[in-house]
Amino acid sequence: MSVTWSEDVDAILGGDLTCGLACLTQAGGAVVTTVSPIGLRDRERGTVGFTTSLGFGRKLERIKDNPRVALAYHAREHGVGDGDDPRFVLVHGEARFDPHPDRATLDEIGKSSEPYLGAQRSGRFWDRWLHSYYEDRVLVTVTATRVVAWPSATAEGEPEVFGAPLPDSAAAPQSPPKKGTGPRVDAVRTGDRASRLPHVLLAYRDADRYPVIVPAGVRSAGAAGVRLRVPSFVPPGGRRAGLLAHSYGAQLVGLESRQNTGWLEVTDTGALYAPHTESGFRAPANKTILLLANGFLARRGLAKARKQGRVQALG
Template sequence: MAVTWPDEVDEVLRGDLTCAVAYVTPAGGAVVSAVSPIGLRDRTAGTVGFTTSLGFGRKLERMKRDPRVALAYHAREHGIGDLGNPRFVLVQGTASFDPTPDQDALDRIGDQSVPYLGRPRRGVFWDRWLHAYYADRVLVTVMVERIVVWPDLDAAGTPEIFGAASPSVEPEPQRPPAKGAGARVDVAKTAARVAELPHRLLAYRQADGYPAVVPVQVAGSSDRRAHAGGGIVMTVPAGVPQGGRRAGLLAHAYRPQLIGLESRQCTGWLEVSGTAAVYAPHTAAGFKAPPNKTILLLANGFLARRGLARARKTGRAEAVR
């Protein structure tokens, strides 16, 4: 039976401009990144959705291998819903996608995105430049397994659950990576970049195999590069599993219609004791886009074309298809 949800949750799913999507990795970790869900959801069918591009195909490849995903609706600003709705909404489910959508499907995605992202640029130049970005869009549909709703955006208090019950046990601590659990990038610099962004989200794998995403607070760093025990010092919500495990970290900021973005994305090792945590980043990447639509579209077109070319060269595009 399809999972359904009440109006106040539907308002969040309908209105948020961005959400965080997490998927699991073969090593048992999780990766989390920001996407625009553009209000894609169907209460009757029990599904939610978002779009991506074949040019950014690694997440699709990972979802094809293990389709269990999570979407965290964690911010109201610049959306089209009720800005006063304080709920943090975590949707967990199974992802599927059509890597070769027809033109009608692409047109529907374009029409759906207008209230959130504005009307697309058209013309001879833009149609050619943004072909990889628009024409290679992929609609990801998530069949909802459960929805966990906290009463506030800090994910504090007792959550309400719709659909399957959450796992009754927390996952066992994981074995440290063969290369060691310590930080592999500059901890102080990474911590500073993460702390200055307003939205910070942590992703990890639950006992049932689904990823979970929660908001975190950053207090600073405990050491510098490659020192055992050093990392980003954080406070996590109650309920995050104790001990050590692989985890993903996302920090980001955005403006209306996503014109003006900044994002930092990490993978690494998490150690939790109570609600205190230390995160040792193993990889760190990010970007900052100026609040100028023309520059943003030029960059989107370039990145999508380059990513699609790489996906075709490495065979990733065909693997996803």
């Protein structure tokens, strides 16, 4: 049976300009990044969606390896819905995609994106420059198994659950990695960068083997790691986890994203995050320059993915 959620939750799913996506890793951790849902959802069928590009990142490869994903609707600004609604909404589900969408699907993606991202640039130059960015778009559809809506942006309070109930028990601690659990990149830098950005998300694998995304905040940072503020239900013990800090402007102009994978240790005294890898970018707060950069990165990323055989491996 499909999962059906309330009308007010549907307004959030249809209004947010961006949301967090968590995919599981082969090592049992989770990676969290941002995607554009552009209002894609079907309440009757119990599906939500987002778009991505064949030339950006490895989201699709991770989804093919393990289709269990989580989407966190956590940021209301610059969307088309009620910007004052504080709720944190988490969707768990099974993702699927067609790496070679037909013309009708691409046209529908373009039409759906306009209220959120503005009209697509067109013309002799833009059609050529943004070909990889627009024409190699992929629609990812997630069939929901559970939708959870907390009453606050911090995911505290009694949640409203649609679909499968939340796991009865907390996820067990994971075995530490062979290289140790301590920071492998500069934890102070990680904490400083994350504390400057308005949205911080933490992701890990839950007891039912779905990734979970929770809102987080930076308390402090030192050589031992980044001390985080996390919801009270985050399980105790150590586990692999992904961290994302980001900001964005209207139509996704002026993006900044700081992404980490690492080790999370939760005790009675708080949550300590040790970053192991880091990546990130800052995009210019100018749409024309942003589109030029997007076109370049999509073309380069797609060429690299094809050369490495990663596009062909998607099917």
